[in-house]
Amino acid sequence: MKCSVPASVKYDHTFCQGCAQGIVNRLIGEIMEELGTTEKLIVTTDVACGAMNVDFWDFDTIVGAHGRPIPTATGVRKVRKDCLSLAHLGDGAAYNIGMAETMHAAIRDDDVMALVLNNCVFAMTGGQTSATTMLGQRTTTSVKGRKKSVEGSPFHVEKALGDMDIAYLARGSVDSVAAIRKTKKYLKKAFEKHKNHEGFCLVEILTPCPTNWGLSPVDSMKRIREQVIPEFPVGEFIDRGGNE
Amino acid sequence: MQKIMTEIERCKGCYLCMANCPKEAIHLSGKVNHKGYEYIEVDQEKCIACGSCYQMCPDFVFSILV
Numbered sequence A: 001m002k003c004s005v006p007a008s009v010k011y012d013h014t015f016c017q018g019c020a021q022g023i024v025n026r027l028i029g030e031i032m033e034e035l036g037t038t039e040k041l042i043v044t045t046d047v048a049c050g051a052m053n054v055d056f057w058d059f060d061t062i063v064g065a066h067g068r069p070i071p072t073a074t075g076v077r078k079v080r081k082d083c084l085s086l087a088h089l090g091d092g093a094a095y096n097i098g099m100a101e102t103m104h105a106a107i108r109d110d111d112v113m114a115l116v117l118n119n120c121v122f123a124m125t126g127g128q129t130s131a132t133t134m135l136g137q138r139t140t141t142s143v144k145g146r147k148k149s150v151e152g153s154p155f156h157v158e159k160a161l162g163d164m165d166i167a168y169l170a171r172g173s174v175d176s177v178a179a180i181r182k183t184k185k186y187l188k189k190a191f192e193k194h195k196n197h198e199g200f201c202l203v204e205i206l207t208p209c210p211t212n213w214g215l216s217p218v219d220s221m222k223r224i225r226e227q228v229i230p231e232f233p234v235g236e237f238i239d240r241g242g243n244e
Numbered sequence B: 001m002q003k004i005m006t007e008i009e010r011c012k013g014c015y016l017c018m019a020n021c022p023k024e025a026i027h028l029s030g031k032v033n034h035k036g037y038e039y040i041e042v043d044q045e046k047c048i049a050c051g052s053c054y055q056m057c058p059d060f061v062f063s064i065l066v
């Protein structure tokens, strides 16, 4: 089937070799084309690696305060109800620094969509332990591997938000062609619900960070498949019907 | 017939395309682009235009033409 990457997302980005931010950007660009909303998307990124996207796509973009893209994007949606408002952030932003903001957005069932790129580290700052760093995973602040007795256990968003009254919660991955296609379905469903003002939607995507994992791009995808997915299962956790 | 178009200057040499091509139609070119990466080449005969490389490439190297 004929296909080429939408013009709204740029190829000349400076993400590291094998970083999947580009794959996720392509999915966003394709979905915006399919929904006819390329001109209607406003993104609030975090200050981490994803902030570089301000130069890498054509969507109007705000770089929020660290960990706080979700409340910023909620504000954007309140004043621009005709637009889609996406908070784009990493695991460290969503589940460490902005944990309170993530929880309260879910508690209030805010009219906003969050996309969390979970690479199990604070990537931008050099690979420190984050909430989703796996037990045993070596980072610059857990050089012998994360230990439950020292850094606690990995955080699972589906356990924290799984019983909440929110519109959508799913986790996808980018480790294979099939996984990417499935992730696109989750993302598109979330964008559709968000377009219809159905409430809080959060999609987490398991992404590689070859630079901070110290693995090749191909081995990073293998690690997602063999180690990360068994810890962080992919699938849809909440899919609330209709406009509440 | 050309089924895939490649913009090799975009390639960062991650080789996720090679690892995911079901027909092993992608191989190293032995040549280096301006970014300094050894880029890939597609065997248009072996290619079945499934789009796996398009899906996996983070750097938008591939367009499927058919």
Ligand SMILES: Cc1ncc(C[n+]2csc(CCOP(=O)(O)OP(=O)(O)O)c2C)c(N)n1
Residues within 6 Å of the ligand: A046, A047, A048, A049, A050, A066, A089, A090, A091, A092, A093, A094, A097, A117, A119, A121, A122, A123, A124, A125, A130
């Ligand atoms: C208030 C504040 N604290 C800390 C930082 C430093 N900082 C910038 S990015 C980042 C890590 C972000 O990790 P994550 O959200 O997982 O994004 P990634 O880089 O992994 O994509 C940190 C700690 C900051 N900019 N502001």
Ligand code: SF4
Residues within 6 Å of the ligand: A014, A015, A016, A017, A018, A019, A020, A021, A049, A119, A123, A124, A208, A209, A210, A211, A212
């Ligand atoms: S540090 Fe990791 S997450 Fe950041 S651009 Fe590089 S590979 Fe991507």
Ligand SMILES: [Mg+2]
Residues within 6 Å of the ligand: A090, A091, A092, A117, A118, A119, A120, A121, A122, A123, A130
């Ligand atoms: Mg991270």
